[in-house]
Amino acid sequence: MVKDTKVRVRFAPSPTGPLHIGSVRTALFNWLFARSEGGVFVLRIEDTDKERSREEFEADIKSGLQWLGMEWDELYRQSDRGEVYKEHLLRLLEENRAYWCFCSKEELKAQNEAMLSQGLAPKYSGKCRSLTKEEADRRISSGEGAVVRLKIPEKELSFEDIIRGKIVFDGALIGDTVIARDLESPLYNFVVVVDDALMEITHVIRGEDHISNTPRQIALGEALGFDMPRFAHLPIILNPDRSKMSKRFADTALREYIQKGYAKEAVINFLALLGWHPEGDREVITKDELIQEFSLKRVQRGGAVFNQDKLDWLSNSYFKQMNMEEFRSQLQEFLPEGWQPNEVMISSVKERIVRLDEAKGLLQFYFEAPDYKTELLSWKGMSQERVTQSLTKTHEMVEGIPERDFKTNKLEERILGLVSSENRGEVLWPLRVALSGLEKSPSPFEIMAALGKKESLRRIEYAQKKIA
RNA sequence: GGCCCCAUCGUCUAGUGGACCAGGACGCCAGGUUUUCAUCCUGGAAACGGGGGUUCAAUUCCCCCUGGGGUCACCA
Numbered sequence: 001m002v003k004d005t006k007v008r009v010r011f012a013p014s015p016t017g018p019l020h021i022g023s024v025r026t027a028l029f030n031w032l033f034a035r036s037e038g039g040v041f042v043l044r045i046e047d048t049d050k051e052r053s054r055e056e057f058e059a060d061i062k063s064g065l066q067w068l069g070m071e072w073d074e075l076y077r078q079s080d081r082g083e084v085y086k087e088h089l090l091r092l093l094e095e096n097r098a099y100w101c102f103c104s105k106e107e108l109k110a111q112n113e114a115m116l117s118q119g120l121a122p123k124y125s126g127k128c129r130s131l132t133k134e135e136a137d138r139r140i141s142s143g144e145g146a147v148v149r150l151k152i153p154e155k156e157l158s159f160e161d162i163i164r165g166k167i168v169f170d171g172a173l174i175g176d177t178v179i180a181r182d183l184e185s186p187l188y189n190f191v192v193v194v195d196d197a198l199m200e201i202t203h204v205i206r207g208e209d210h211i212s213n214t215p216r217q218i219a220l221g222e223a224l225g226f227d228m229p230r231f232a233h234l235p236i237i238l239n240p241d242r243s244k245m246s247k248r249f250a251d252t253a254l255r256e257y258i259q260k261g262y263a264k265e266a267v268i269n270f271l272a273l274l275g276w277h278p279e280g281d282r283e284v285i286t287k288d289e290l291i292q293e294f295s296l297k298r299v300q301r302g303g304a305v306f307n308q309d310k311l312d313w314l315s316n317s318y319f320k321q322m323n324m325e326e327f328r329s330q331l332q333e334f335l336p337e338g339w340q341p342n343e344v345m346i347s348s349v350k351e352r353i354v355r356l357d358e359a360k361g362l363l364q365f366y367f368e369a370p371d372y373k374t375e376l377l378s379w380k381g382m383s384q385e386r387v388t389q390s391l392t393k394t395h396e397m398v399e400g401i402p403e404r405d406f407k408t409n410k411l412e413e414r415i416l417g418l419v420s421s422e423n424r425g426e427v428l429w430p431l432r433v434a435l436s437g438l439e440k441s442p443s444p445f446e447i448m449a450a451l452g453k454k455e456s457l458r459r460i461e462y463a464q465k466k467i468a
Numbered sequence: 469g470g471c472c473c474c475a476u477c478g479u480c481u482a483g484u485g486g487a488c489c490a491g492g493a494c495g496c497c498a499g500g501u502u503u504u505c506a507u508c509c510u511g512g513a514a515a516c517g518g519g520g521g522u523u524c525a526a527u528u529c530c531c532c533c534u535g536g537g538g539u540c541a542c543c544a
Contacts, residue, residue, distance in 0.1 A: 012544085013544085014543080014544045016543075016544075046544060048543095048544080049543055052543070101542095108541090108542090109541095112540090115470090116470090116540090118469090119470070120469080120470060121469080121471060122470085122540060123470095145542095147542050148542095161473095164473070164474090167473080169472075173471065174471090174540095178542055180542085187541090187542070187543085188543070192544085208472095208474090208537085208538065208539095209538055209539070211472060211473065211538075211539080212472060212538075212539045212540070213544090215472095235474080235537095236538070240478095242537070243536095243537080244537080244538075270480095273480060273481080273493090274480070275480090277480080277482070279482090280482085281482070281491075281492040281493075282493090283481095284493095300480090300481080301473080302473090302475060302536090302537090303473095303474075303536085303537060303538085304479090304480065304481090305479055306479095306480095307479050307480060309494055310479075310493075310494045310495080311494095312494090314494090351506070351507060352505080352506045352507070353506095424503055427503080428503035429503050429504065430503095432504070433504090438505085439504065440505035442505090442506090443503080443504090444503080
């Protein structure tokens with residue numbers, strides 16, 4: 001049956017923690033698919049777990065998506081939809097597709113462990129399945145605790161995964177699944193099916209870890225008489241040791257990447273390449289190009305290791321190509337109050353930075369006189385005497401340059417003109433250290449241009465005093 | 469352990485039976501540019517897990533093994 005309907009996808013995070021980078025990747029693939037198909041991207045907050053869901057995390061999810069520019073077209077919150085779920089739950093009970101189960105947690109746990117130790121997959125015994133409606137109602141009204149279970153048919157439950165092809169499960173091995181704690185507290189496997197159907201979701205694009213939930217959801221969809229969406233299960237993101245990505249190896253929350261100041265274009269580009277690849281050998285791809293080229297057919301099947309080095313490289317390469325004004329405004333948020341770096345400082349930062357939170361350390365010496373170990377002034381084993389000579393000579397040269405020539409290229413021209421090529425290092429290294437206090441820094445010409453004549457001389461004098 | 473998924477350089481991947489003694493990118497190594505670092509340029513090492521088939525021909529198709537992963541909640 002080919003339905004000629006508009007593509008509708010959803011990103012359905014539960015607000016029980018900060019937005020995970022793996023979820024972001026799932027969101028991105030959904031978003032890209034929707035945009036590339038001219039479809040609708042739905043954001044659905046799955047907050048049926050009242051204990052664990054927090055508003056703070058819903059806010060984190062939304063701001064994260066916004067930061068990346070993944071705008072949603074429709075927004076739903078499951079906690080607003082209690083009536084809808086209740087109605088469907090009642091119908092299932094009424095039609096005897098689901099039933100009340102009175103087994104205690106302890107009882108269930110013991111059964112599961114027993115089966116596990118026998119080498120069998122844990123499965124509910126079906127004990128309460130045969131209870132009559134009258135019996136169940138009576139026990140409920142007498143105040144006995146009970147949950148709702150869906151009858152899982154003992155037959156093949158299969159689906160055609162867009163990425164993986166046909167996946168087959170044996171319903172007989174699954175066992176009746178709990179779909180609600182009570183009429184007011186439906187559970188994940190239930191609400192997801194109801195919502196996907198009612199929201200007319202056409203494609204469910206989610207992590208591979210949901211494959212094993214799919215047969216239950218299909219059984220439920222059948223019980224409810226719903227048309228099922230198509231499924232596409234994405235490979236999961238892995239640690240370097242190939243286990244499921246965790247905090248032990250890398251930051252897992254998007255907000256940590258935001259706080260560290262990664263380029264958002266890099267985050268998107270990097271995540272897109274984790275499990276997907278465009279045609280051809282391209283690596284650096286903008287969001288618009290991604291939309292142009294995205295296709296579920298090109299999604300990888302195997303898990304992908306999160307490669308921090310590549311993210312870093314991408315982030316730096318996006319900063320390098322970013323225009324000055326844009327970079328300046330992003331940078332400013334990461335600098336202390338009052339620091340107003342000029343063009344030269346900004347461009348040297350822009351060239352080498354991976355994360356904006358490194359900028360402070362990179363720029364500090366421009367705004368505060370540096371301190372450093374005296375030995376650092378010495379280049380390749382220069383003696384103290386030669387360093388002193390070098391600084392004296394440098395001081396002379398710099399003093400002779402008029403303030404108006406304190407431009408990177410002019411300074412370079414004049415100073416290099418006065419220094420013979422064989423001892424450039426001996427002149428430039430001590431000078432650079434005197435100016436920056438650092439082993440690694442931009443060129444002394446750049447620094448002097450930024451500092452101006454007076455401050456440059458002051459720092460050279462300080463170095464002279466230090467070495468003496 | 470049951471069920472399910474997966475398998476090309478260290479990593480992300482290209483590759484859909486011959487065009488591949490397997491291409492790109494990150495990382496790594498070497499050299500060059502640079503006072504230093506970064507950038508940049510040049511070059512290099514580096515992979516089809518194993519065994520059976522199918523075929524004139526398999527990285528590519530099938531099976532088995534091995535390996536890795538996911539999942540087995542009154543979480544999502």
